[in-house]
Amino acid sequence: MADPVQPWQWIGESLAAGEPATLLLVVDSCGSSPGKSGAKMAVSANGVIGTIGGGAVEYGLIESARAAMAKGESEPTLVSRAHHASETGTGSGMICGGEQTVLAYPCRIQERSLFEQVAECCRLRMPRRLVVSRRGLRLIDADASGFSAHFEPGADWHYQEVIGLRKCAYIIGGGHVSLMLSKVLDLLDFDFVVIDEREGLEAMQSNDVAWKKIVTPYAEIDQAVPEGPEVFIVIMTHSHRTDARVLAKLAAKNVPYLGLLGSRKKIASIKEALSRQVPEQALQRLHAPIGLPIKSHAPAEIAISIAAELVQFTNSVMNH
Secondary structure, three states, rough: OOOOOHHHHHHHHHHHOOOOOOEEEEEEOOOOOOOOOOEEEEEEOOOOOOOOOOOHHHHHHHOOOHHHHOOOOOOOOOEEEOOOOOOOOOOOOOOOOEEEEEEEOOOOHHHHEEEEEEEEHHHHOOOEEEEEEOOOEEEEOOOOOOOOEEEEEOOOOOEEEEEOOOEEEEEEOOOOOHHHHHHHHOOOOOEEEEEEEOOOOOHOOOOOOOOOEOOOOHHHHHOOOOOOOEEEEEEEEOOOHHHHHHHHOOOOOOOOEEEEEOOHHHHHHHHHHHHOOOOOHHHHHEOOOOOOOOOOOHHHHHHHHHHHHHHHHHHHHHHO
């Protein structure tokens, strides 16, 4: 998965070694721009880590950052690009459409400890609000109200985002689809926890990419799954009976996403069975059958369809 620690740790290490570094941070984007708000990378004379979307714009900004560091420039700069074919004005020459504003922030040696603090918050998943302005970077306390980044343009511009708070999928069921979904989510911006009540399950034991693996009775599943804006629940147990039992326990959880794997007939049967013990509103918000409709059958195909729906949900609902 994309490691949020790496750019910050890399900058801290570069500054400790006396090597200038620049943070490239997408502070605003719209349309089909290649890098979304919050995308970031670090640049030095000898290397880069992270990405702000790739392509010609990224390459040009890397070269500009290196040129500025060579000249000893220390002022943060904002660069806006409209992604169209024009080679004039603010056009990027790319034809993907959309617009993007990138902050080039020369990292100051006196801020080395702050970069190390940011890396530590990301590593330990300690939510803090990162605020960046012309005056520098600062960390302030943050509640767990969401992931959205915010950019305030103008002469006194500033950007802020919550760091140390990552989306986490709780996959209930440790079978073959769960294993495939884990492998797909490992490539994305998710932590994920796999939970099953069966001891010694082979597919779960071979899952070496999960952040955590928990064995607990489904009767106590509500104690293993927290609430919060970063929690995504995906139910895929080994039978419709345990699916129903888990759904009944988790339906009232205050989470942005609750999904259930199964056929339409199975979903309808479970909803009917739970209609007297689970509020209708809770059942209405259920994503089921889970996954985008790509006629998937094999575990890997099903996993891809589920991961695609999670990406679609976070990009179209949570980020707006």
